[in-house]
Amino acid sequence: MEGKEMKKIAMYWGAGCGGCDVSLLSLHEKILDLLEEAEIVFWPCAMDFKYEDLEKMKDGSIDIAFYNGAIRTEENEEIAKLLRKKSKILVAYGSCATEGCVIGLANLYSREEIFDTVYLKNETTKNEDGIIPSSNDLHLPEFLPHLKTLEQVVKVDAFIPGCPPPKPVLENALEALLQGKTEFGKSVALCDECPRKDSKPEKIEINKFYRWHEKEDNGDCFLAQGIICMGPATRAGCEAECISANIPCTGCMGAVPKVREQGISMLSALASILGDMDEEKEKEIIESLQDVVGTFYKYATAKLLPEGRLKDES
Amino acid sequence: MARRIGVFVCHCGINIAGTVDVERVARELEKQPGVVFATTYQYMCSDPGQNLIKQKIEEENLDAVVVAACSPAMHEETFRGVCREYFNEYRCEMANIREQCSWVHDGEEATEKAIKIVKATVEKLRDNEDLMPILVPVEKKCLIIGGGIAGIQAALDIADAGYKVILVEKEPSIGGRMAQLSETFPTLDCSQCILTPKMVAVARHPNIKLLTYSEVLEISGFVGNFHVKILKKPRYVDEDACTVCGDCEEVCPVIVANEFEMERKPRKAIYIPFPQAVPSTYTLDREACLGLAPLTCSQCKEVCEANAIDYDMQPKIIEEDVGAIIVATGYDLYDKNKLVEYGYGEDDDIITSLEFERMLSASGPTGGKIIKPSTGKEPKKVVFIQCAGSRDKQHMPYCSSICCMYTAKHALLYKHHVPDGEAYIFYIDIRATGKGYEEFIERVMEEERINYIRGKVAKIYRDGDKIVVCGVDTLTGRKVEVQADLVVLAMAIVGKEEAVKIAKKLKVAVDDGNFFKESHPKLKPVEALTRGIYFAGCAQAPKDIPSAVAQASAAASKVLSIFSKDKLEKDPLIAVVDEEHCSACGICVSVCPYGAMMKMENGKARCIEALCEGCGTCAAACPSSNIEMRNYKDEQIVKMVEVVI
Incomplete structure (x- = not known):
């Protein structure tokens, strides 16, 4: 260690599931290599x-600060700003920080609706007195009206996608960051590294959408089987971890760099490969799509709707 | 690149200037960065209008031009031609302020929109690349699918011009529907007599390779460079060796219905569909034959002195490269079983128009005698029903075009055969638009004293020996009831069922009637949307013989114009794949309507320049935004949208 300038790194857990923190550990023995070059100056979780x-x-004394999780509370926002001030490079780590992720779907609802569900209406909740905790009786950080991504609060220098960032993505990102690079990752879509790539038929045509449990997987390209796989609209790099486990891609790596919006890209691709059908059948197949936002905008809702649900829709 | 753009706003008489304040459009555009000159003119497409553009290009040192006028489909070629003398023609763009603006808007709104359209076009033009047309080599050989009169005519026209033709016919003989007809309207020429010389000419023509009893299996490639696979079914008789002596037919023990005779006459398992068939040879129907094995029955082989019968003949796949394709697959009659209201299928004495044609033919099932099929006697009262399945929303909504004429002919010929008989024709309207057609109808009505009843038939039922036809004469408002001996249905004409399969192979469209869809209903009636593919005859729409022949010659002339050059020029506004960033998802390959997206060995997509028509479907579908249309790049479109909103 002597003679070598150690990089000072920090990791913070905002509004998220904790998977990102764990993902650092998925580096396994490679984390030791990281510690050869870097010293952890702040990592409250660990x-x-x-x-x-x-x-x-x-x-500016921290070389690289990783922020995982989204901005849901005043506290998240405060630490984001603080970390920004203290760091040279601020990295949005994982899908929540980058795009808002699954918890970003909360932007489809108001704060009141969320509290109502969480504290009162949830089937497993027992709250006979109907208590909703608030800052009036406790010292709690304020729950913000909408969930925000890190970039919506402070300037971000680099992004590591994934929910959580898969090992190959992380290795590649860390290597680049330690060399001072802030741009990294693949710029092709997932099909490029998909193990089912060769099973694609000459013409992919969908006449019915199936959910995972509705069809026995024959091992071919999911789309060709009529099962929605976000792979074609999703950035590669994860080495198709999910598909290798026979689960179609849900798009956590976000859009490829050229694409403006992953959800609409995938929808227009799907619309193009529907088979020949009359208007009625078309309507039927579109209506058969379960949970359109949750399927196509599972990860990017907060990024696209920073102010929450569109007013004219509510 | 900073350009010196000139904007030329056309009045188009009052077409544009009557609605849009063209002067204001020009003044507004002058304010746009890069626009160094803007003006208006009465008719920009006129000679003085074109000269104005040239003059200003020189005077103002312009290097790009926007003409705000009509649709580019109308005059893009005109104005690109003007600019070609000075700079790359793709620096000339048209802004459509007529069809997309003045014709559909009024007042202030129209002028505002016109300004936006022209501004957006200026934005697009800024980032246009200079392009050169794509050159594609041409294989000067034509494939014609279908050997009816249309296919025959097209084949002869092209072969006479000195180019090779491959004529593929599914049946054992060419001739098609026309060979089945007795006389033709309005001249009453013998159909077979005028057709046979053309059939023989096809057989003898050194430039025509005739493949009968054959079907097209696969078609790939693009204009100038199609590759086709054709299946030649085994006919178990050597075409060249067969002398058509008929000995084999005589001894053949199997009797089946003859398709050529609308199944109203028997044939043997080894047969020639009709005496004048081309090629002049017998064909052994494998389905009907007792076994193709000498042990089961080999009577035909035993008597064949020419030794032409070969039970071991195998199907052959023939591969050809051709530069153009003419589809002349012809028509079928609408499925008679679907006309329950006319009781078909249940009554022997209700027949279709083609069955009646065969009955009229001297070589037909009755030797030219008109009979009532159930009794074999001469029918004294015949009812002809027009629009059977046509002009009917329950069946086919369109007019089958030729039924009025052939029904008049049928009634006339019936009267010639049975002078003391009575003929009734139920019709909706009489459509006799061809040359000499109206006169023919007049003659039939007056001289032959046919009872024309304007009205639809409501019900047909059998009453003992008679068929009772009930309807209303809508001219008098009275109910009509005819006790007929024979009813002839002028069946709707539909495209061949096989047309749908062929259309899929060609990647062209068919409509609800199985008719091939032309590129433009008025201005491109013989062209498919895909270049190098043309339609002739009833494959495209119901039509009479002269129209089919004319369309065949038109299709042939289109093919000859392709063959007149060694290389074809093609618009370079096509899709370009960023292969480096292609993930090989296969979506574009799946959606391309022209088969222009090719999957390379590594799975990635590549656009075949010669095939791409620049429709943009792939670019819209690509989930990686990895395909761009030349001169319609995303950034151009975004800039266009930005000035509009």
């Missing part, structure tokens, strides 16, 4: 740090 430790650091 080591004992307090916010005041962070506050005391000099501005």
Whole structure:
């Protein structure tokens, strides 16, 4: 370690499931290589740090700060701003920080609707007195009106996609970041590395959509089987982890760089490969799509709807 | 690249200027960055209009031009031609402020929209690349699918011009429907007599390779360079060796219905569909034959002195490269079983128009005698029903075009055969638009004293020996009831069922009647949307013989114009795949209507320049935004949208 300038790195967990923190550990023995080059100065989930430790650091003294999770509370926002101030490179780590991810779907609902569901109407909730915790009786960080991505709060230098970032994505990203590069990752779509690539028929045509459990998987390209797979509209790099486990891609890596919007790209591709059918059949097949937002905008809703549900729709 | 753009706004008489304030459009456009000159003119497409553009290109040193006028489909070629003298023609764009603006809007709104359309076009033009037409080599050989009169005519026209033709016919003989007809309207020429010389000419023509009893299996490629696979079914008789002596037919023990005779006459398992068949040879129907094995029955082989019968003949796949394809697959009659209201299928004395044609033919099932099939006697009262299945929303909505004429002919010929008989014709309208057709109808009505009843038949039922036809004469409002001996249905004409399969192979469209869809109903009636494919005869729409022949010659002339050059020029506004970033998802290959997207060995897509028509379907479908249309790049479209909104 002597003689070598150690990079100072930080990791913070915002509004997220914790999977991102765990994903760092999925590096397995490679994490030791990382620690050869870097020293962890702040990682509340893994080591004992307090916010005041962070506050005391000099501005720009952290070389690389990873922020995982989205911005859901005042606290998340405060730390995001603080980390920004203290770091040279701020990295949005994982899908929540990058695009809002699954929890970003909350932007389809108001804060009141969310509390109502979580504290009162949830089937497994027992809350006879109908108590909804608030800052009036407890000292709690404010629950923001809408979920935000990191970039919607502070300037972000680099993005590591994935829910959570899969091992090959992470390795590639860390290697680049340690060399000071902020652009990395593949720019083709997932089909490029899909193990089912060769099973694609000459012409893909869909006449009925199936959900995973509705059809016995024959091992061919999911789309060719009529099962929605976001692979064609999703950035490669994960080495098709899900598909290797016989689960179609749900698109957590986000859009390829050239694409403006992953969901609409996939929808227009799907619309193009529907078989010959009359208007009625077309309507029927479109209506058979379960949970359109949850399928095509599972990860990017918050990025696309930073202010929450469109007013004229509510 | 900073361009010096000139904007030329056309009044189009009052077509545009009557609605749009063209002067204001020009003034507004002058303010756009890069636009160095803008003006208006009465008729930009006129000679003085074109000269104005040339003059201003020189005076103002323009290097790009927007003409705000009509649709580019109308005059793009005109204005690109003007600009070609000075700079790359793809620096000339048209802004359509007529069809898409002045014709559909009024007042202030129209002018505002016109300004936006022209501004957007200027934005697009800024990023246009200079392009050169794509050159494609031409294989000067034509495939014609279908050997009816249309296919025959097209084959002869092209072969006479000195080019090779491959004529593929599914049946054992060419001749098609025309060979089945007795006389033709309005001249009453013998159909067979005028057709036979042409059939023989096809057989003898050194430039025509005739493949009968054959079907097209696969078609790939593009204009100038199609590759086709044709299946030649075994006819078990050597075409060249057969002397048509008929000995084999005599001894053949199997009797089946003859398709050529609308199944109203028997034939043997080894047969010649009709005496004048081309090629002049017998064919052994494998389905009907007792076994194609000498042990089961080999009577035909034993008597054949020419030694022409070969039970071991195998199907052959013939592969050909051709530069153009003419589809002349002809027509079928609408399925008679679907006309329950006319009781077909249940009554022997209700027959179709083609069955009546065969009955009228001297070589037909009755030797030219008109009979009532159930009794074999001469029918004294015959009812002809027009529009059986045509002009009927329950069946086919369109007019079958020729039924009025052939029904008049049928009634006339009936009267000639049975002078003391009575003929009734139920019709909706009489459509006799061809040359000499109206006169023919007049003659039939007056001289032959045919009872024309305007009205639809409501019901047909059998009453003892008679068929009772009930309807209303809509001219007098009275009910009509005819006790007929024979009823002839002028059946609707539909495209061949096989047309749908052929259309799929050709990647062209058919409509609800199985008719091939032409590229433009008025201006491109023989062209398919895909270049190098043409239609002739009833494959495209119901039509009479002269129209089929004319369309065949038109299709042939289109083919000859392709063959007149060694290389074809093609618009370079096509799709371009960024192969490096292609993930090989296969969506574009699946959606391309022209088969222009090719899957390479690594699975990635590549656009075949010669095939691409620039429709943009692939670019819209590509989930990686990895396909761009030349001169319609995403950034261009985004800029266009930005100035519009």
